[in-house]
Amino acid sequence: MKQHNCQNNDRLAVKMRSTNMSKRLRIVLAKVGLDGHDRGIKVVARALRDAGMEVIYAGLWQTPESVVRTVADEDADWLGLSILSGAHMTLVPRIMTLLREAGLEDVGVIVGGIIPESDYPKLKELGVARVFGPGTPMDEIVRFLRQHPRSHSSAEGAGKE
Amino acid sequence: MSDSLLQLIDRYRNKDRRALSRLLTLAARGEHLSEILAAASVPQSKRIPVVTLTGSAGVGKSTLTGKLIELLRRKDKRVAVLACDPQSPLSGGALLGDRFRMPTTPDEGVFIRSLSSAGGRGAIAEHLPVLLKLLAGFGFDVILLETVGAGQGDTVVRDIADVVVFLVQPETGDDLQWEKAGLLEVCDIVVIHKSDLPGAEHAEAQLRSMLELSSGPIPVILRVSSKTGSGMEELWQAIERAADSEHVRRDAGRELLRQVQEFLSARFVQLEEDAALQQLVADWKAGEVDLNDAARRLVDLLLTAGANPRSSP
Numbered sequence: 444m445k446q447h448n449c450q451n452n453d454r455l456a457v458k459m460r461s462t463n464m465s466k467r468l469r470i471v472l473a474k475v476g477l478d479g480h481d482r483g484i485k486v487v488a489r490a491l492r493d494a495g496m497e498v499i500y501a502g503l504w505q506t507p508e509s510v511v512r513t514v515a516d517e518d519a520d521w522l523g524l525s526i527l528s529g530a531h532m533t534l535v536p537r538i539m540t541l542l543r544e545a546g547l548e549d550v551g552v553i554v555g556g557i558i559p560e561s562d563y564p565k566l567k568e569l570g571v572a573r574v575f576g577p578g579t580p581m582d583e584i585v586r587f588l589r590q591h592p593r594s595h596s597s598a599e600g601a602g603k604e
Numbered sequence: 605m606s607d608s609l610l611q612l613i614d615r616y617r618n619k620d621r622r623a624l625s626r627l628l629t630l631a632a633r634g635e636h637l638s639e640i641l642a643a644a645s646v647p648q649s650k651r652i653p654v655v656t657l658t659g660s661a662g663v664g665k666s667t668l669t670g671k672l673i674e675l676l677r678r679k680d681k682r683v684a685v686l687a688c689d690p691q692s693p694l695s696g697g698a699l700l701g702d703r704f705r706m707p708t709t710p711d712e713g714v715f716i717r718s719l720s721s722a723g724g725r726g727a728i729a730e731h732l733p734v735l736l737k738l739l740a741g742f743g744f745d746v747i748l749l750e751t752v753g754a755g756q757g758d759t760v761v762r763d764i765a766d767v768v769v770f771l772v773q774p775e776t777g778d779d780l781q782w783e784k785a786g787l788l789e790v791c792d793i794v795v796i797h798k799s800d801l802p803g804a805e806h807a808e809a810q811l812r813s814m815l816e817l818s819s820g821p822i823p824v825i826l827r828v829s830s831k832t833g834s835g836m837e838e839l840w841q842a843i844e845r846a847a848d849s850e851h852v853r854r855d856a857g858r859e860l861l862r863q864v865q866e867f868l869s870a871r872f873v874q875l876e877e878d879a880a881l882q883q884l885v886a887d888w889k890a891g892e893v894d895l896n897d898a899a900r901r902l903v904d905l906l907l908t909a910g911a912n913p914r915s916s917p
């Protein structure tokens with residue numbers, strides 16, 4: 444009986460701890476554009492999950508509109524885009540505009556894929572937090588996301604649309 | 605209550621989708637549960653059926669949910685989906701991949717939220733009753749709930765749903781594992797999914813003969829393929845019928861009890877830092893009070909502690 448109590452008690456402790464720790468980063472990962480390669484984004488998805496984040500995998504062939512809707516409905520802190528098709532200079536501006544229109548300017552955006560370095564500054568100017576080139580170590584992405592926490596999804600940050 | 609929470613609730617009541625989304629996040633984290641529950645508890649003119657889809661990993665729950673969304677949109681019904689995927693026990697993170705199988709075109713009549721569900725807590729996310737209330741109060745006509753794949757034998761879903769749909773698929777080999785599934789006893793509908801694959805008819809025959817031996821009510825059995833669309837309309841009709849009869853059968857007392865449980869959990873989270881509560885937990889841990897006593901004292905405490913249970917912690 445005593446033992447039983449202790450066990451329950453531990454579970455209670457775990458529950459109390461987990462409610463305190465439950466502000467997990469939520470990140471939507473999506474591939475926009477027409478290419479069908481999802482290996483890279485799946486590797487990132489797994490790495491971020493293993494780093495304790497909630498990864499919403501939206502998958503391939505997303506449009507800017509569907510990505511933004513997903514970010515809104517999932518109340519994500521971050522949006523990670525993978526673009527291999529070379530269309531980043533049309534897709535990213537469109538997505539940034541739609542995010543703003545939806546009142547989602549607080550959502551952090553990172554971009555990965557095959558992006559010429561000469562375009563990095565342009566993407567940053569559009570509001571992209573960081574561009575990760577091919578072969579970026581997963582640790583680096585994890586560290587970046589952790590060091591740049593978004594705060595929008597608390598009740599406090601919720602009224603300012 | 606903080607201004608921003610009040611604003612959020614106000615916006616939710618005015619059918620602001622972003623506010624719904626934010627409140628779902630707060631509720632899923634267990635924050636401001638009692639305020640949110642109060643805000644979402646608007647009287648409904650009709651019942652909003654909660655339909656649970658459950659079954660082993662890979663049986664096609666997300667794909668079928670996606671097909672049901674399409675079917676319901678053709679009938680002009682607004683659909684909300686809660687899709688649960690397992691939380692990694694090691695990192696606490698989760699890979700939420702269900703919506704990937706559902707329609708992606710933005711549609712005002714469709715709302716999909718992915719949730720992580722911790723192991724050992726059943727096949728669904730925490731605070732689910734509050735999340736469901738939020739969606740029902742927002743004006744959706746149907747709520748679909750996908751459980752995590754590992755839910756065999758897990759019957760928690762019965763308490764939460766109006767209709768439980770249990771998916772199985774034609775297995776390779778004769779050795780069916782369905783006997784293990786306690787869900788067969790509590791579900792309303794068994795879907796033999798992926799009926800485009802060989803063995804579906806055989807699986808149905810086997811299932812029927814097995815269920816005939818059981819004493820309980822026999823669920824509806826349907827063969828459905830998300831791939832070909834065959835059986836989809838029949839499935840929806842069966843769901844509607846089950847929802848109607850569940851409505852008649854449902855024990856209102858139990859529903860009230862569930863609401864009380866949710867209130868108490870919310871209070872517990874609110875009072876986590878309360879000295880008296882921590883003392884009680886410590887006493888129990890030290891073995892100084894027995895479980896019954898501790899539980900009774902906890903209920904007293906949850907009802908009386910703190911100045912005003914409606915104010916934010």
Ligand SMILES: Nc1nc2c(ncn2[C@@H]2O[C@H](COP(=O)(O)OP(=O)(O)OP(=O)(O)O)[C@@H](O)[C@H]2O)c(=O)[nH]1
Nearest residue numbers: 660661662663664665666667705753798829830831
């Ligand atoms: N042949 C056939 N395959 C299907 C059908 N429906 C789904 N599938 C396939 O089954 C696999 C799993 O489908 P999901 O919808 O992800 O299954 P799930 O039950 O949601 O999986 P978890 O969420 O991981 O538990 C996918 O490869 C689908 O393409 C169907 O009707 N027929």
Ligand SMILES: [Mg+2]
Nearest residue numbers: 665666701702
């Ligand atoms: Mg699924």
